[in-house]
């Protein structure tokens with residue numbers, strides 16, 4: 001299925017797409033056609049990613065290769081693009097796009 005997210009963050013893998021969608025949901029942005037009883041969560045991007053981190057590192061429900069770029073906030077699969085590095089005086093995940101800046 002083609003990805004159509006206008007920010008360009010949905011790419012490469014279905015799992016990445018699912019995690020991105022979940023990350024958006026935790027910030028109150030529901031996918032088209034999705035409704036919830038009551039109010040959707042309203043987390044910050046960092047808080048939302050902490051939930052994903054728990055599902056990765058503690059629960060093991062999500063691949064731990066999915067990272068949030070420390071520079072632009074994009075989620076990406078570090079097995080396929082970007083890297084976890086110390087460039088630019090940071091030790092943090094960096095997506096492919098930010099890596100080229």
Ligand SMILES: [Zn+2]
Pocket residue numbers: 069070071072073074094095096097098099
């Ligand atoms: Zn980035």
